[in-house]
Amino acid sequence: MDDKKIIDLYWERSETAISETACKYGTYCRRIAYNILHNNEDSEECVNDAYLKAWNAMPPKRPSRLSAFLGKIVRNLSLDRYDRYTAEKRGYGQVPLVLDELAECIPSPSGTEQAIDELLLAQTLNRFLSGIKPEPRMIFVQRYWLLNPVREISSNFGISESKVKMTLLRLRRKLKQFLEEEGVCI
Numbered sequence: 239m240d241d242k243k244i245i246d247l248y249w250e251r252s253e254t255a256i257s258e259t260a261c262k263y264g265t266y267c268r269r270i271a272y273n274i275l276h277n278n279e280d281s282e283e284c285v286n287d288a289y290l291k292a293w294n295a296m297p298p299k300r301p302s303r304l305s306a307f308l309g310k311i312v313r314n315l316s317l318d319r320y321d322r323y324t325a326e327k328r329g330y331g332q333v334p335l336v337l338d339e340l341a342e343c344i345p346s347p348s349g350t351e352q353a354i355d356e357l358l359l360a361q362t363l364n365r366f367l368s369g370i371k372p373e374p375r376m377i378f379v380q381r382y383w384l385l386n387p388v389r390e391i392s393s394n395f396g397i398s399e400s401k402v403k404m405t406l407l408r409l410r411r412k413l414k415q416f417l418e419e420e421g422v423c424i
Contacts, residue, residue, distance in 0.1 A: 241304040246365075247398060248296035256289045263305060265314045273385040274316040288312040313383070335383055339406065343414045359422065366416045370409070377402060378409050 239258050247255035267288060271281035288311040301307035367375050377395065380386040381402075388406075392399045 244304060245296060245300060249294065249300070255377060256293060259292065259304075259308065263308050266305065267308055270309055270384055271316040273387070274313070274320050280319060281316070284312055284315040287315050291315070295396045309383075336382055339410065340382060343410050343417065362417065362420050362422060363413075364372055365420075369416075370412070374405055374409055377405050381406055 241262075244255055244258045244262065247258060264285065265325045268281050272278065275281050275284070288308060291311050292308060295311075299307075318321065330371040367378065370378070373395065377391055380391050380394065381388070386394075388399050388402050392402045395402070
């Protein structure tokens, strides 16, 4: 079923919307959650919570891209759960690695204007990503949005892990330079 029909089901408050969402995007959502949590049960719970959040958000929201809408919900729920776990014990997974890699490029959140700064930063990141070639952009998104391990990215693109690492390093350098040129304080 196409996304428009699934969204229409949400708006009609039809329970079929959730089963159609699970059928079409279940694997995608579980993968995002698993890359953050590295636990099947917790990943499944986050995905189910995401379906509930999507149910509660539509209406009034009508997402233009259902996959991105669901991916964002799952990612945020998974990161919240990860934060709870790491408060109890220092953990595992890709989150600390990804955050360390981006630490030199992305400004740390602070100050009263944080929400505005985050929106402007997101717009700036989108401009940066739209200006790079498709393959490096997909590598960047797989690493820093989907939190895929380098090994998985290299497998997805049929390239060596060292090439993925070098591509990411170059992209982080370009991003840092781009952000500095845009006047973003790092």
